[in-house]
Amino acid sequence: MATNIFVNLPVRNLDASKAFFGALGFTFNAQFTDETAAAMVIDENIFSMLLTHEKFAQFTSKTIADAHTSSEVLIALSRDSKEAVIALFDKAIAAGATEARPGDDYRFMMSRAFSDLDGHIWEIMWMDPSFVQPS
The missing domain is CATH 3.10.180.10 (2,3-Dihydroxybiphenyl 1,2-Dioxygenase, domain 1)
Structure with a gap:
């Protein structure tokens, strides 16, 4: 199995971020996209998970920069x-x-x-x- 990379990024406005990256030509995997997260496909094995601040905070106790x-x-x-x-x-x-x-x-x-x-x-x-x- 190939190694995939998922870059998790906190975003303040998920819909605006999806529109922004969509305008750049990136697509989203609907299977892993909901109102708290969007799985942006960068390449075959490279993805960015755009996460609302609330969702991102579930994965870390650190302050979101x-x-x-x-x-x-x-x-x-x-x-x-x-x-x-x-x-x-x-x-x-x-x-x-x-x-x-x-x-x-x-x-x-x-x-x-x-x-x-x-x-x-x-x-x-x-x-x-x-x-x-x-x-």
Whole structure:
């Protein structure tokens, strides 16, 4: 069985978050989505569970960080081309995200970063596969 990754993120407004990520082209698995959580499909084995604060609090006794003022995680997603990075970044901005920091372009690698509606930082990146040396 393949290993899956589930990134659990607290969100203040689940419907707004679903609309935001839907505008970026992500889909949701209805089997694991209800009024407290949405299972966002990022890739075949990568998911983000968008959880209301009440639902998220069921899994931790720690205070939920305000990602607008604190850094809790940087979520990096790769894309197949520079153009795909720019396209996803532009969709995010159009859907209400803010630029998290200026983009980087090293020719062999580039990235753009945005903060989603709850302040979580998503770094979208591309790296030229011919640059990666075999180990």
